[in-house]
Amino acid sequence: MPAVQETVERVRRIDVDQYRYGFETQIESDKAPKGLSEDTVRFISAKKNEPAWMLEWRLEAYRRWLTMTEPTWARVDYPKIDYQDIYYYAAPKPKKTLSSIDEIDPEILKTYEKLGIPLREVAILEGVEPPPGGPQTPSRKIAVDAVFDSVSVATTFQKELKAAGVIFMPISEAIREHPELVQKYLGTVVPTSDNYFATLNSAVFSDGSFVYVPPGVRCPMELSTYFRINERNTGQFERTLIIADKGSYVSYLEGCTAPQRDENQLHAAVVELVTLDDAEIKYSTVQNWYPGNSEGKGGIYNFVTKRGDCRGRNSKISWTQVETGSAITWKYPSCILRGDNSSGEFYSIAISNGFQQVDSGTKMIHLGKNTSSRIISKGIAAGRSQNTYRGLVSAHRKATGARNYTACDSLLIGDKCGAHTVPYVEAKNSSATFEHEATTSKISEDVLFYCIQRGLSQEEAVGLVVNGFVKDVLQQLPMEFAVEAQKLISISLEGSVG
């Protein structure tokens, strides 16, 4: 069939419209010299006024990184990254010391406003200025930590959180102000030697969020970090550390975007979660880094290490992720179920379109007695993308009574894409009960016909079916994010039908 005008237009529309966050903010910035060496590591550490132990920690990671080789096992394909051609540190030039949010560079504030991220507490509190496109929820509070390139520019609701005893601040500040907590937990879930990208991150991480919830405290509001890559040729290496002390609860959201550029940019983050006895962390991500254009040019390489350690009895960690962006995603949020009766959850929607490559999944490592885990993964591949679920469920000898349920479903839209499932199920204990199921199919023609016959357009019909397909996961997201995620899904799939 020759390309009709409608098709041509549709393709054009994806090109310009599909990624809404592709703008760039013109702002002066302060950068480390290009390339990576011990000097770069020292430079970053000095910029952050870090204590000596932190610099030593970084240098040790850097030296180890030099001995490691880049992993190749994931089902992703990309040109070799030149690690000397990246800026490892970029920060908006500070004019003076800030005393309130109003003194932040208006350009940055505008950027976050454009993205729909509320940094002005008051406005949101009074409901005057709801986030564009967001739901009207003036009564709901979310504390936001905004990370712009390598530094955190603002953290809202500090006072209120302090009253509850919750520490929520950029990790660079936490290193200075709460060294005892950082030293006790940093690198204990993802050791510096863990893998190539985690080691790189340990050496050069610039900022990120630090959360500590004291015993028995239920964090009074959702915490959120919003990551934005702005500068050209920079890598973003943030580090997040969340500790939920005995009997506490915290829900944490993370969002990310980047400008539209022809070059590929590296994002190698590390997230560490620790839950002690009876504590719970709920970690949600809406990842929408720039995915590259319709010819597969540009986009973010998202090579992330996320891991949670259920250290205490009856503790719980729940990961929810909506992955729609990035040229390449390489990410396995995992749970180490160490404490007896602890539980881990992983809910994921991974959508790939264009030339995107996704290799994502989870690891549930059962070590304690009566631990349980649940994995719900929905992969949707469209265009010429490749979408892989890779997961490990393992029970060690002492993990008596371990339970796992895994369901991973893939949906294919179009015949140029691929959907793959690579689960590893390892049981070393006879009382472990593992169930795994996976299906792959395309949208049933009967269902589409039914919808279209009732007056829906083809795209609306697909949107409806897909939303039904991913419903199980969307339900796990906090409400604001669920709405955003639902919209993202329809944007990601736009132009994939026909």
Next chain:
Amino acid sequence: MNVVAKTETGRALGDAFAVARDRLPGKGKIAEQRREAFEAYERLGLPHRRIEDWKYTDLRALMREVLPLAPAPDAAALGRAAAAVKLRAIDGVRRLVLVDGAFAPDLSDLGKLDKGLSIRPLREVLDAGDSALSAQVIATDVSNPMIALNGAMATDGVVIEIADGTVLTEPLHIVHVASGTAPASMFTRSLLRLGRDTGATLVESYLAGEDAKAYQTHDGLIVAIGDNARLDHVRLVEDSVDAFNISSATVSLGAHAHFNTFGLTSGGHVSRYQLTVTCSGEGSKVETNGVNLINGKQHADTTLFMDHAVPHCASREIFRAVVDDRAHSVFQGRIIVRPDAQKTDAKMMTRALLLSDDAEADNKPELEIFADDVTCGHGATTGALDESLLFYMRARGLPEKEAQALLIQAFVGEAIESIASDPLREVAIATAQRWLQARA
């Protein structure tokens, strides 16, 4: 690429190949192919856990070395082999026996072949210089070191050809017997070619003679199923508990062909079976079923690669593992649906039953899908025997072991039932029963 440091026996194998090269059947092009295959093996060496396909079966740790070639069987060895074959004889089949890697005509039944059926020892085919056929037998997947090694070293086997339109009335039974008393390796390779509109049943057994203990069996089977043909295949591994069995089968199907295979592994210290099935004709159908019944320190690995290359094919895999004591069962099943293989219908189900706290079961069912109009799925479960069912039976007076045996029988039953031929199904059930009785 890492240079593999050679161990003493690794070198010994190289020397053995250099010496044996002139004695291995086949000259000219065949010898050339063997040399290439051996070089391919040497490049990679024994597979280890860093190679993804061998993650759970690290031959460098389990096997350490490939033993040198077994000598041709003498009269005593043949005598012991005959006794072993007799013990596991199946009625109503045409028996073809390979002892220590050599075809044994006296123990085999080559009389009164059906019209359209040809059976020849591999050595004879290679020596005769039938180039096209030889090339097909020795042609080898050089990316897999163990298949490459098998191709390089194969001393004998059987070449079976079934002419178009021939439907065999009698199943063929290839029996591999290890009979030598000294530890050694045997390398065999067989070919089965089914023409158009044919039908056949092939049984393969792996047995040990009375004094054969720590031997290594390396076997390869190449099967080509023509259009509209059907092959039923049953494979029983009852090697000695100290033995290694590293085997592979490569099967291709023509249009509207049907392949039904069942494998049962209860013997061997370490076994690995690599089955590759390719649907290369539209409308073909594949049923792959397997059971592992293992205990002690056994390690049994079944690695399946189901390749849907063309549209409108269907495949079903059912796999069951029963693992006791300190045994380790591995199932890796990969279904690939190529870009044009629309309307593929592929399902895989693997279940493991752990009977002891030290047992281990690893499942890795993979889907790799490049076509959108398909229905594919897999499932995997791992667990122990259902306590409430055990209680129910024990409350009715059954001793614990007997109750367990009943549940295990039911557990593996679904896979065994897939065997089409009644007598062969009985043979498989009897083999499973023997394992359960030995356990009780």
